[in-house]
Structures are given as C-alpha cells and as structure tokens.
Amino acid sequence: MMTELQNRRTKKMMLWFGMISMAMTFAGLTSAYVVSSTRADWITDFNMPEPFYYSTLLILLSSGTFFWAERAIKSNMLSQAKLGVWGTLVLALLFIYTQFQGFQAIIDQGYYFTGAESTITTSFLYVLVLLHLTHLTAGILVLLIVLIRLYRGAYTAEKSLGMELAVLFWHFLDFLWLYLFCFVLFYR
Numbered sequence: 001m002m003t004e005l006q007n008r009r010t011k012k013m014m015l016w017f018g019m020i021s022m023a024m025t026f027a028g029l030t031s032a033y034v035v036s037s038t039r040a041d042w043i044t045d046f047n048m049p050e051p052f053y054y055s056t057l058l059i060l061l062s063s064g065t066f067f068w069a070e071r072a073i074k075s076n077m078l079s080q081a082k083l084g085v086w087g088t089l090v091l092a093l094l095f096i097y098t099q100f101q102g103f104q105a106i107i108d109q110g111y112y113f114t115g116a117e118s119t120i121t122t123s124f125l126y127v128l129v130l131l132h133l134t135h136l137t138a139g140i141l142v143l144l145i146v147l148i149r150l151y152r153g154a155y156t157a158e159k160s161l162g163m164e165l166a167v168l169f170w171h172f173l174d175f176l177w178l179y180l181f182c183f184v185l186f187y188r
Contacts, residue, residue, distance in 0.1 A: 008161055015165050019172045022135060026176060029131070030183055033124050037187070043121040044188045048181075049105030055098035056181050062091035063174040066143075070167045076157045078150065085147050088170070092140050099133060128180050132173075139173045142166045 002010070036042065069084025103126070111122035146166045149155060155163050 011161065011165060012168075015169060019169065022172075023176070026128070026131070026180065029124070029128060030180075033128075033183075034187065036120055036124065039120060041120060043111075043119050046111075046121055046188075047109070048185050049102045049109075051098040051101035051105055052181060055095045055102065056178065058091050058095040058098060059174050059177050062088045062095065063171055065091060066167050066170050070160070070163055073150075073155045073160050073163050074157050078153075078155070081155070081163075082147070082150055085143060085150060089140070089143050089147065092136065092143065096133065096136065099129060103129070125184060128184065132177055132180060135176070136173055139170055142169060 065084045065087035069081045069088065072078070072080035072084055106122055106125065110117060112118045113123055113126040143166065146155075146163055149162060
C-alpha cells in the first residue's frame with residue numbers, strides 16, 4: 001500500500017511529466033516559428049495588439065491571487081482561500097476575453113488565420129495562442145474543481161495536495177504564456 005508521502009511524490013511527478021511534455025510541444029512550435037521566419041513572406045513589421053499586453057498582466061495577477069489562496073489554505077483561512085480562487089477564476093476569464101480582443105485586433109490589421117489574407121506569421125501566432133488557451137481551459141476546469149472541493153471542506157493546512165498541484169499547474173500556464181508573449185514580441 002502506498003504511503004501518503006509516496007502518493008504526494010507520485011502525483012507531483014505525474015504533473016511534472018505532463019507540464020514538461022506541454023513545454024516540449026511549445027518548444028517545437030517556437031522552433032518551427034524560428035525556422036519559418038526565414039521565409040520571404042514572413043512579416044517583420046507586425047505589431048503586437050494591445051489586448052495581449054493586458055492579458056499578460058491579467059494572467060500574472062492571477063498567479064498572485066492563486067498563490068495567495070494557497071497560502072490562506074496553509075494557514076486554515078478558508079474564506080480568504082475562496083476569495084483568492086474566485087479572484088483567480090475572474091482574472092482567467094478576463095484573460096480569455098482579452099485574448100479574443102487581441103485576435104480581433106489582428107483581424108482588424110487585415111491578417112487572418114486561413115484564406116487569402118492569412119500569413120504564415122499570423123497563422124503561427126493564432127496556433128500558439130489557441131493552443132495555450134486550450135491548456136488554460138484545462139486550468140480553468142482545475143480551478144473549478146478546486147473551488148468545489150474548497151466549498152466542500154476538502155482542503156486544510158494538513159491536507160492541501162490538490163491545491164498545491166493546481167497552483168503549480170497554474171503557475172506553469174502563466175510562465176508558458178509569458179514565454180510565448182515575450183518570444184513573439186521580441187523575435188522578429
């Protein structure tokens with residue numbers, strides 16, 4: 001039978017394997033982005049739409065609120081933990097909203113994902129952002145599960161593994177977005 005310590009280690013290791021495989025996917029995509037940037041039709045004067053800056057700030061703030069929620073649980077301050085998770089959820093939804101505003105700004109600049117008006121540059125941007133949003137959707141589901149478990153009293157200072165794993169995954173998603181944002185912003 002598995003001890004509590006073995007159970008914790010196993011679950012954390014599984015999460016790390018998942019996050020590493022996600023990171024490798026994005027590393028492959030950004031490598032393809034670099035290789036594709038040598039094409040003659042690559043756009044070098046593309047401006048990053050302003051909503052992507054706002055979404056970056058929102059996701060960084062969401063890491064802070066989720067970290068605060070985790071600290072509150074470890075101090076058995078469950079009402080503050082609930083507030084922190086709710087705040088993280090609201091910031092995540094605002095992040096998604098601003099991402100779609102960013103897509104609209106790209107379209108307003110005359111660039112599309114497919115069709116005659118599409119470019120390889122903006123197609124890469126769409127793929128990177130949409131794939132991140134897919135992972136963020138998984139993160140939002142995790143947030144909802146944490147919130148439900150929090151209201152059911154499943155977390156205490158001594159029993160917080162689910163929250164720890166959720167926060168680790170959320171920070172990973174935030175770091176991943178920051179990497180993608182900076183990569184696209186600075187690599188022309």
